[in-house]
Amino acid sequence: MALILGIIQILKPDETEKFVQLLTANQSMLYAYIRSLLPNSDAVQDVLQETNMVLWRRSAEFKEGTNFVAWACKVAYFQVMAFYRDNKRDSMVFNVELVSMLAKQNEEKLAGSHDLQQVLSRCLTKLPEQSRQLIQKRYAPGGSVQSIAAEQGRSVGAISQMLYRIRQLLQECVQKTLASEQGE
Known part of the structure; x- marks a missing residue:
């Protein structure tokens, strides 16, 4: 909680509002991106939640006018990779190289859209x-x-x-x- 309050203090009120708007407006796109990399819908929700937390913690790093979706997808990619790392005993885990290839293709599609x-x-x-x-x-x-x-x-x-x-x-x-x- 202290971390969130610290971020809110770093960002000006209008910057916070703009960031929240960007984050909420792109939830379905982030969900789709993560879903394309994970076979389990429960895992998708968990990774999306973790991604949102990381994006929020790092919101001060986002530069207005740059591609929010590309930045958010890169964060989501690292969260997906962390999920695979933490769950490597699971028999349904994809090959990391395959996940990287899928992520790159999906990032390009999202950036194009x-x-x-x-x-x-x-x-x-x-x-x-x-x-x-x-x-x-x-x-x-x-x-x-x-x-x-x-x-x-x-x-x-x-x-x-x-x-x-x-x-x-x-x-x-x-x-x-x-x-x-x-x-x-």
């Missing part, structure tokens, strides 16, 4: 306000084409067509942005 999310966010900001609001309404919890159509007094078909065109614009923007970034 993080980059894709950033590109998509930038492309969303380029949309006209009305289009951005329509996308936000559609993908908000409980959002549906039917509810938007009723709210705007338009047909479901008209809203569907508008969303289709917006998605096409977003797809083109993402593809162009990724192509230009890879060409650099």
Whole structure:
């Protein structure tokens, strides 16, 4: 407990809040990463909990603006390796080299999805306000084409067509942005 209080004192309140937001927003991604490296779902929960504790203890080391997911996955990787080290008598333990190979592949996939999310966010900001609001309404919890159509007094078909065109614009923007970034 003293350690957590010490970390909270090191981090400024807004930094603590941002870190907690990053940590909670990426729990499912961390879970999936750890799950890909461990065969036992009970072990996954234990390692995830340990990973969260280590991330929290080391939160002051995280540099804002860097890739949180990559950093968190590296911590999770070391927690998975510690789990295997501590449970090497278990007959279901994977080969360490296999785990390392799986971890590297999964880190690359997660890093790529993080980059894709950033590109998509930038492309969303380029949309006209009305289009951005329509996308936000559609993908908000409980959002549906039917509810938007009723709210705007338009047909479901008209809203569907508008969303289709917006998605096409977003797809083109993402593809162009990724192509230009890879060409650099």
